Amino acid sequence: MIEHLREIWANLAVSCIFAAVCGSLSYLLKVEEGKQFKWTEFMLHTVISAVCGLITYTTLRNLAGFDPDVCGAFCGIAGWMGTRLLRVIEVRIQKNIEGT
Template identity: 75%
Template sequence: MINHLKEVWPNLVISGGFAAVCGGLSYLLKVEEGKPFKFSEMLLHTLISGVCGLVSYIALHHLAGFDPDVCGAFSGIAGWMGTRLLRVIELRVRKKIEGV
């Protein structure tokens, strides 16, 4: 497993970084739309987006067998919508739990 990580770590770093940048840009767009800027919130948004991008990369590459370049592109998309998608999933799960 360690040897495998030595081979793929550049792709993971690039994809996670790309997702984090996309997440930061997504947050700045919200600020542009009128939301007040908070550095701590931007940092959290950026980190969550980076993790979403890494999960996306790993899932697409190892489970679906996509090319690393395609996985990197989807990592950026996952970073852009990372916190929003997680919030939607959270709300749906809460609604189902409360409905039970």
């Protein structure tokens, strides 16, 4: 039982770290394209990406029953586009609220 829980937590941790790394790389690509580097933005981007990875892993593993490796791959994608996707969703919701 305890070994099973360790495996679950390890998979979750690795997926979140992978999402954070992908989010960091996404931010660094923006810097490479000309955006000014700021430590606060870098850290915020990294943390938001890790949270997106956590949400993705939990959703895919528990609701869809995907294999942990597949969940990890999707966590990387979620980390890469996490802040962008959240911003798109935010703008869309704001438009819907203001339109009503």
